[in-house]
Amino acid sequence: MAATIKDIAKLAGVSPGTVSRVLANKVGFFSEHTGEKVRAAAAELGYQKNTAAAELVTQxxxxxxxxxxxxxxxxxxxxxxxxxxxxxxxxxxxxxxxxxxxxxxxxxxxxxxxxxxxxxxxxxxxxxxxxxxxxxxxxxxxxxxxxxxxxxxxxxxxxxxDDWQVGYQATQTLLKLGHQNIGLAGVDSDFHTGRQRVAGYRQAMQEAGITVQPEWIQLGNYSYTAGQAAMRAYGANSGLTAIIGASDMAAVGVLNTARSLGYRVPTDLSILAIDGTEICELVQPALSSISQNFxxxxxxxxxxxxxxxxxxxxxxxxxxxxxxxxxxxx
Amino acid sequence: MAATIKDIAKLAGVSPGTVSRVLANKVGFFSEHTGEKVRAAAAELGYQKNTAAAELVTQxxxxxxxxxxxxxxxxxxxxxxxxxxxxxxxxxxxxxxxxxxxxxxxxxxxxxxxxxxxxxxxxxxxxxxxxxxxxxxxxxxxxxxxxxxxxxxxxxxxxxxDDWQVGYQATQTLLKLGHQNIGLAGVDSDFHTGRQRVAGYRQAMQEAGITVQPEWIQLGNYSYTAGQAAMRAYGANSGLTAIIGASDMAAVGVLNTARSLGYRVPTDLSILAIDGTEICELVQPALSSISQNFxxxxxxxxxxxxxxxxxxxxxxxxxxxxxxxxxxxx
DNA sequence: CTGAAAGCGCTTACAG
DNA sequence: CTGAAAGCGCTTACAG
CATH class of the missing domain: 3.40.50.2300 (Response regulator)
Structure with missing residues (x-):
């Protein structure tokens, strides 16, 4: 059985209330002498406070x-x-x-x-x-x-x-580099976050006067697998020159699959990841990203x-x- | 204030002890009728048990x-x-x-x-x-x-x-492929785990009649950075044909740095990772590994x-x- | 400065 | 089958 406040009280010859006060260091509520006695007793018993009990009373x-x-x-x-x-x-x-x-x-x-x-x-x-x-x-x-x-x-x-901005700025980044046929890979439109990213993407494309082909947006759950599946769907003759990975993992999936399809990255295909975690620096080429401040x-x-x-x-x-x-x- | 067992007791017209028994489902300790009353009251109050309090008494x-x-x-x-x-x-x-x-x-x-x-x-x-x-x-x-x-x-x-076996088997794997000049990169010899891996490596090398050059073992803390540092220390003319990364991350550090030094992997240099987590499959070439069963x-x-x-x-x-x-x- | 007492929300012998 | 009571380990007004 672990030592309790009562054991300390007994050993130090004071009341449990006093022990509680010195251990909580309520200054002015105990004398120097008492404080020392109690602390010595606590140390001797290897006392560990039961915080759960304290939380019960203090709520x-x-x-x-x-x-x-x-x-x-x-x-x-x-x-x-x-x-x-x-x-x-x-x-x-x-x-x-x-x-x-x-x-x-x-x-x-x-x-x-x-x-x-x-x-x-x-x-x-x-x-x-x-x-x-x-x-x-x-x-x-x-x-x-x-x-x-x-x-x-x-x-x-x-x-x-701001997920709308994430989608918008990612797309803008690629547009500014002269890309027009831009894919968005692995995004989950079942939830608000994904819908916003898609909306930002569409807006940027629209402002640039580009018609988004339905197959350019490949849905998925942001995973590596989703990125692979998206790139497989785009195929070896996608006509895309740039792809936004809906997450870092999706972007890596895109990268590896694109490679196996014969694309050189970034020569044939630019890839922009969303998130900017350390995984972007682990793969080669290192992935540029719209980085969030996690x-x-x-x-x-x-x-x-x-x-x-x-x-x-x-x-x-x-x-x-x-x-x-x-x-x-x- | 969240509802307590007492609130339920009052609402159901029974004692707190009884409430406790039905909520804990102590079969045989309450009648069907009482059980229903209590459960209804608990539901009505949106009761959430305070498990911390229960743990205090049951110890x-x-x-x-x-x-x-x-x-x-x-x-x-x-x-x-x-x-x-x-x-x-x-x-x-x-x-x-x-x-x-x-x-x-x-x-x-x-x-x-x-x-x-x-x-x-x-x-x-x-x-x-x-x-x-x-x-x-x-x-x-x-x-x-x-x-x-x-x-x-x-x-x-x-x-x-078995960290000794990890080091031993990793080395054996490479030896069997005909490698002789084998590096061990990013291992931490300050702790038992790392010392064991080094010992297994040395034993395998010794059994193969190969003298381990001091610089072949590059110490580090298993990190990506440690892998990079190790590979930089080996340099572009290391004479090594294979390197064991002390962890997956270290192996990726070795891989990327080796590439920038002009090595082709695996043509010029084989790399074997230790751990076998998903990162091995994310990089290219995918890293072979001595995999642990985490x-x-x-x-x-x-x-x-x-x-x-x-x-x-x-x-x-x-x-x-x-x-x-x-x-x-x- | 200190002790006695009440109480946090629960469980569980003990009676009945 | 059910209630009253004690108690888990702690804190904190309340007296003194």
Whole structure:
């Protein structure tokens, strides 16, 4: 049995209340002498506080939970790093839970694990909650915020990039290089994020006076496999001179498949990735990207939940990072 | 304020004890009629159990904590998937904590976050604990097990691959292809894992009657950067015909740098990675690897902690996976 | 400065 | 089958 506050009290010859006060360092509430006795006793017993018990009485907690989609893309790490760093500044601890891959049962398990204990707030990293799970979350009355995902139908707090701009700027980048026949590969139009990217793409193309051929937009779930499938659909004689990968992983799928189809990248085909995680620098040629600021999303998420009353929907900046996968057309 | 068991009791016109019994579904301890009343009341109030309170009285918990090194390598995901799957089978919930990058202060924070609440057991994924933190962990009396890391000096439970065999088999694979001048890149000899891999490498080389040149072994921390640095140290005229990357990331670093130095892979230089995570399939040529069974490590980790009395040190199997980065020499 | 007491939300012998 | 009571480990007004 681990030592409790009572054991310390007995050993130090004081009351449990006093032990609690010195261990919580309530200055002015105990004498120097008592403080020393208690601390010595605690050390001797190897005392470890039972924080769960303390949280029960104070009705508050300093842990924030991050629920992540065990996604086929890979931007969770920088978001989590941002969360950790900012949480540290606020003296908060963070625990991470996996919610599976759009598996509503796994989502529910992660959610209840977290709701059934005192957590201060919940961050959801690009997890698209099933309706009943969203209800569960909202009923819990625990403050929450979605990260790296956006919504239109439902009114919930989220922080992410401006996905319309992501699509628009990606397309503009390629247009400025003289490309006209531009593909968009692996994007998921079932959700708001993907629809926005497609809309930005279409707008840029329209402004350039280019008619988008239906087959130029290849839907998918942002995965490597989706990128491969898209490129296979485009084929060896696609007529495309540039392709936007809907995510880094999709872009790598496009890259590898394009190669096997005989394309030289970027000589025959330019590829622009969306996300800008480290994977862009691992492949050759290194992929240029419209990079999101994932770290900042994590930071902003924690800040938002620490400063209630802020506006519930926030945009983090994006930027073009040029590497080696783009080339002027003509 | 969230609804409690007392609120339900009042609404259903029974005692809190009874509510507890029906919600815990202690069959035989309540009548059908009472059961229905209570469940209806709970539903009406949107009751969410306070599991922390329950854990306080029962003195047990069903959450297992996984502490992960936010490492520059990338095998944590499959281990965590294994943990999740097996935990699910035992009806356990898992929370994940980041312990930073060999940062003893961050380790301590993650550890205390977990020790200060009721967790059933702790899994540590390739985190090399600072001495004082190991003491902290051991004093907590919470069952724990290290994963994907091994030790010689200290006696603790761990589950990992046989690192000596990893080094030995990697080297053998290359020797069988006729290579003699074989480099080992990015390995960390400060720890047992790395020392074992080096020892296996040396043994295989010795059995083949080859004298290992000191510069063939390039130390590092298994990162992409370490791989780059190693390859730069080998240089354009290394005389090596094959290189073992101490990790996937190190191997990719070797690959990209070798290319920029003018090597064709695998024509001029064969590369064999250690780990076998998905990154091997993302680069071109796809990297052959000595693959570890990370998923199985996760599974075995929770099994081990669910079945005390098992032997505390376990080995998971490795295997050669051939992809496109190896070629016969001569 | 310190102790006694109440209470956080739950569970579980103990009676009946 | 059900209630009253004690208790898990802690915190915090309230007295003194």
């Amino acid at each position: 508050q907690s300093n842990v924030v939970a991050a629920i992540v989609n065990s996604t086929k893309t890979n931007f969770a790490s920088p978001i989590i790093e941002g969360i950790q760093a900012e949480a540290h500044r606020h003296d908060l601890n963070v625990i991470i839970l996996y919610a599976g891959d759009d598996d509503s049962e796994q989502q529910r398990r992660a959610l209840t694990t977290v709701i059934e204990r005192p957590v201060r707030s919940i961050l959801l990293l690009s997890v698209d909650l099933a309706a009943e799970n969203l209800t569960l979350l909202q009923n819990s009355r625990i403050p929450f915020c979605f990260l790296s995902i956006s919504f239109d139908e439902i009114q919930v707090p989220y922080i992410t990039s 770290y900042e999303m994590g930071v902003a998420g924690v800040q938002q939940l620490c400063a209630p009353g802020e506006l519930p929907q926030k945009i983090t900046p994006i930027k073009l990072v040029e590497r080696d996968s783009l080339q002027r057309n003509g | 047990q918990s069903n959450v297992v904590a996984a502490i992960v090194n936010s490492t520059k390598t990338n095998f944590a995901s499959p281990i965590i998937e294994g943990i999740q799957a097996e935990a699910h089978r035992h009806d356990l919930n898992v929370i994940i904590l980041y312990a930073g990058d060999d940062d003893s202060e961050q380790q301590r924070r993650a550890l205390t976050t977990v020790i200060e609440r009721p967790v059933r057991s702790i899994l540590l994924l390739s985190v090399d604990l600072a001495a004082e933190n190991l003491t902290l962990l051991q004093n907590s009396r919470i069952p724990f097990c290290f994963l994907s890391i091994s030790f010689d000096e200290i006696q603790v439970p761990y589950i990992t691959s 998923y199985e490590m996760g599974v075995a980790g929770v099994q081990q902690l669910c079945a005390p009395g098992e032997l505390p040190q376990k080995i998971t199997p490795i295997k050669l996976v051939e992809r496109d980065s190896l070629q016969r020499n001569g």
